[in-house]
């Protein structure tokens with residue numbers, strides 16, 4: 001009998017293709033948008049996490065001032081690091097793959113008539129190791145160049161493109177501020193970062209060169225450290241914090257005037273943001289699912305009124321209340337499930353299009369697809385129940401007399 | 404499920420009304436449609452119900468057909484007091500024992516003649532293949548072979564009425580109720596329908612209760628019950644030639 005009821009419902013749906021498709025439109029749009037939002041959002045989150053990890057997973061950044069989540073930037077009065085801080089870390093902390101003191105500033109890179117606004121970063125060869133940079137051509141700095149603060153540089157792929165085109169720049173010179181600087185190497189391109197900045201737009205120079213001839217100060221603005229594979233960044237982070245507290249004479253109960261953060265923390269913060277956005281967009285889309293449900297209820301109610309005579313005939317012929325109830329309920333559920341399925345297909349298609357447009361990976365979240373489907377079925381039950389009950393409780397005599 | 408005492412012999416009462424009243428509405432707006440009806444219809448009878456408009460014929464039919472219950476008095480269907488049954492129990496009675504030919508056809512639109520006739524069998528749980536076969540036979544019995552796939556919109560009034568009759572008799576009901584079955588047909592079509600009804604009554608032993616305004620149609624019945632203002636005015640045996648075969 002249950003099967004028969006499903007069959008009756010299916011026949012009824014088939015007989016009213018136009019009305020049925022209008023009924024499910026809301027559900028289709030709702031499910032499709034939930035799936036699109038969540039899938040593209042997941043892709044974006046994955047992309048951000050991936051790009052950050054391309055910086056180096058074992059990376060630990062040390063900045064003067066407090067947590068970057070606070071008022072931001074260096075707290076006034078927090079002293080900058082010195083090269084000796086970096087040396088102390090390299091000497092006293094075990095399990096490190098590299099320690100790169102970093103300083104820098106924005107400037108113009110000039111070659112002939114071309115110039116390009118970029119950033120000069122002063123550091124050591126450890127910078128390459130710590131930040132996962134490899135060379136496309138040329139070489140790293142020599143110890144002599146580092147010690148002497150020679151006018152040499154390794155340039156990012158963007159600058160090379162802007163100033164040299166397809167030409168190999170190794171051996172040529174560019175002007176940075178007042179100094180003429182020889183290009184000894186070119187970095188392999190990394191592309192855009194997850195935050196939309198161009199990672200390849202910078203020039204690396206020996207730290208001493210930048211301190212003496214560009215910035216004119218012996219401060220360093222941050223220290224980039226990477227832990228050896230298999231070494232816990234948590235432990236390294238704690239060790240560095242202890243060492244720096246000591247060196248900066250931070251009191252026992254005093255908050256430190258520097259911040260050590262590892263990549264995990266950065267990944268968490270940034271993916272947290274995109275995840276929040278995904279949830280928000282998903283929630284907005286879910287509201288449209290709800291609206292779709294109300295659409296189903298509306299059309300089912302109209303359908304009950306329109307089919308009053310039919311219901312009267314069925315009741316008079318011997319249909320029981322629960323059979324009429326089931327018929328209408330199943331009709332609503334079959335419709336909404338069908339809408340859910342179409343929505344899933346459209347949603348995946350839209351997500352695939354969106355992912356390729358935004359250049360994020362397409363990650364199908366089976367969980368959300370299942371949830372969207374179950375939810376659309378539930379919408380059918382919830383919003384189909386009221387009209388179905390109304391149909392089942394009709395008086396057959398009255399219903400038969402209905403025009 | 405309720406199991407009424409199965410019909411025994413040819414002249415046991417199938418339907419029995421005792422002092423049945425039916426009052427619509429309450430208070431000053433109350434309309435007394437039936438004011439004490441006593442009626443007994445035996446197995447195999449063919450009763451025509453006549454009377455002026457508003458005299459309570461349809462109201463009485465609805466009660467007899469277990470679609471409605473009396474306000475007071477007792478209605479027994481095969482010995483079972485219908486007024487004490489639930490809505491669903493009455494639905495089961497209708498499903499298993501009764502057939503209806505409604506005024507104005509009342510077929511399902513956009514549904515083929517065959518599917519319309521299958522409908523009562525679906526609720527009886529008859530398997531699909533058997534159902535199809537029975538529906539085909541019922542359509543053939545009303546002279547509609549070849550029209551199975553036509554929808555009501557594609558059928559004439561007489562054909563629609565015959566589909567409605569096929570639907571009413573497909574499950575071999577014990578009692579067939581027909582409220583003005585020829586109401587919107589011309590006299591030739593009406594006579595065809597009446598021939599059919601007479602055949603079902605005579606050959607299959609189906610008890611028939613039929614409302615009609617037309618004394619020509621009533622002459623096909625064995626008995627005529629005349630209503631007047633909610634009471635039975637007159638009951639007469641019909642010696643009409645149509646019953647003699």
Ligand SMILES: Nc1ncnc2c1ncn2[C@@H]1O[C@H](COP(=O)(O)OP(=O)(O)OP(=O)(O)O)[C@@H](O)[C@H]1O
Pocket residue numbers: 427428434435436454455456457458459460461462463
């Ligand atoms: N649902 C209802 N609510 C209120 N009054 C009703 C209802 N149905 C019928 N009546 C009243 O009951 C009385 C009998 O109606 P009924 O339909 O039984 O008459 P009838 O003999 O079938 O008439 P007709 O030949 O016109 O079909 C009428 O006065 C009618 O107005």
Ligand SMILES: [Mg+2]
Pocket residue numbers: 460461462
């Ligand atoms: Mg009437």
